[in-house]
Amino acid sequence: RSFVKSLQLNATNIEQLLSKLSKEQIQMILERLTEYEFSIPRIDVEVTKEQLWDKIHGRWRSIENWFLGTAGAGSEAGKVFDTTNEIIRRITRYATRISEQNHSGANRREEYAKIARLFWDCKTIEEAHRLSAVVFGIEKPLHLKGDIKRDTESINSGVYEEPPAMFTVVPRVRTYREKSERKGIIDRTKEKEQMRRENLKKLKRQQELLDSYVKGNRLEFATLPEIEPYVRDTFLMWLSKALERKEQKAKTEDGRTYYIEKPQHDQRCLLKCSDGTFEMPAYTIVFHEE
Structure with a gap:
C-alpha cells in the first residue's frame, strides 16, 4: 500500500506540472523535440519534419490523456490507482474475515463454557428459566393476536404449565409455493393390463x-x-x-x-x-x- 501511495504521489506531481504548462510552452517543447529527432542521422530511412511532428504530438496527447484525462472522462492513472486500492481493500477484508473465522471457534467454546457455568450455579428451575430467557430470548418478541383457546382462564398460570400453540407462518412473497407431499409410485400393473385387454377386445369387434x-x-x-x-x-x-x-x-x-x-x-x-x-x-x- 505504501508503494501505491508513493506512485500516486508522483502521478499527482506530474499532473500538477502538466496542468501548469501553457499552450505556447507545449508548442515550444514539441518543436524542440521535433528538431532534435530530425537532427539524428538515419541510415536507409528518410523522414520529414511533418512525420516526426505527428509522431511526437501523438505521444504528447497520450501522456495528457493518461495523467490529465479528456473532457468528460477521468485520467487513466486515476482509474488504475482506484482499481489497485479497491483490490487491496478486498484482500485486506478477506484476510480479516479468515482470521476472524480461525479465532471464532476458540472464542465460542469459552462463551459456551461460561454459559454452562451460569446455568450450573442456578439454585432453582425458575432461576434457570429466567437466565434462559436472557440468554436465548429475543429482544423484540413476536406477538400474535387471534382466537387462541386456553385450557384455563387463570392469569397466574405460566407458559410452562399450558400446552404449546402451533402457528403456521407463510412468507409474504409472490413466488412462495407450498411443498408438495412426496408420494411413492403406485403399482398399477393390473389396471393397465385390464385396460389393455378391453382395448384389444374393442378393436377386435x-x-x-x-x-x-x-x-x-x-x-x-x-x-x-x-x-x-x-x-x-x-x-x-x-x-x-x-x-x-x-x-x-x-x-x-x-x-x-x-x-x-x-x-x-x-x-x-x-x-x-x-x-x-x-x-x-x-x-x-x-x-x-x-
Whole structure:
C-alpha cells in the first residue's frame, strides 16, 4: 500500500506540472523535440519534419490523456490507482474475515463454557428459566393476536404449565409455493393390463365389423348399407390416405395394403349413415389378397 501511495504521489506531481504548462510552452517543447529527432542521422530511412511532428504530438496527447484525462472522462492513472486500492481493500477484508473465522471457534467454546457455568450455579428451575430467557430470548418478541383457546382462564398460570400453540407462518412473497407431499409410485400393473385387454377386445369387434363390409376384397361405397359414424370415418380416412398419393395406394392400421378404383363415367352414390346422408363419387377400395 505504501508503494501505491508513493506512485500516486508522483502521478499527482506530474499532473500538477502538466496542468501548469501553457499552450505556447507545449508548442515550444514539441518543436524542440521535433528538431532534435530530425537532427539524428538515419541510415536507409528518410523522414520529414511533418512525420516526426505527428509522431511526437501523438505521444504528447497520450501522456495528457493518461495523467490529465479528456473532457468528460477521468485520467487513466486515476482509474488504475482506484482499481489497485479497491483490490487491496478486498484482500485486506478477506484476510480479516479468515482470521476472524480461525479465532471464532476458540472464542465460542469459552462463551459456551461460561454459559454452562451460569446455568450450573442456578439454585432453582425458575432461576434457570429466567437466565434462559436472557440468554436465548429475543429482544423484540413476536406477538400474535387471534382466537387462541386456553385450557384455563387463570392469569397466574405460566407458559410452562399450558400446552404449546402451533402457528403456521407463510412468507409474504409472490413466488412462495407450498411443498408438495412426496408420494411413492403406485403399482398399477393390473389396471393397465385390464385396460389393455378391453382395448384389444374393442378393436377386435370394430375390425370384425369393418371386415363385414368388405366383399371379395372389395369395399364398394355404392353398395354399402346404413353404417355407423365411426365406420364411415374409418372408410373415408382410408380413401383420403390413398388419394393423397400419386400411385393411390396405402396401408391400413393392421398392415393390409389396398388401392383405389375410380368410378366409371364419374358415377356418384349416396352414403347413408345413422347421423345423415351425403353424396360422393362411387369409389371402390380394393384390398390385395394375402
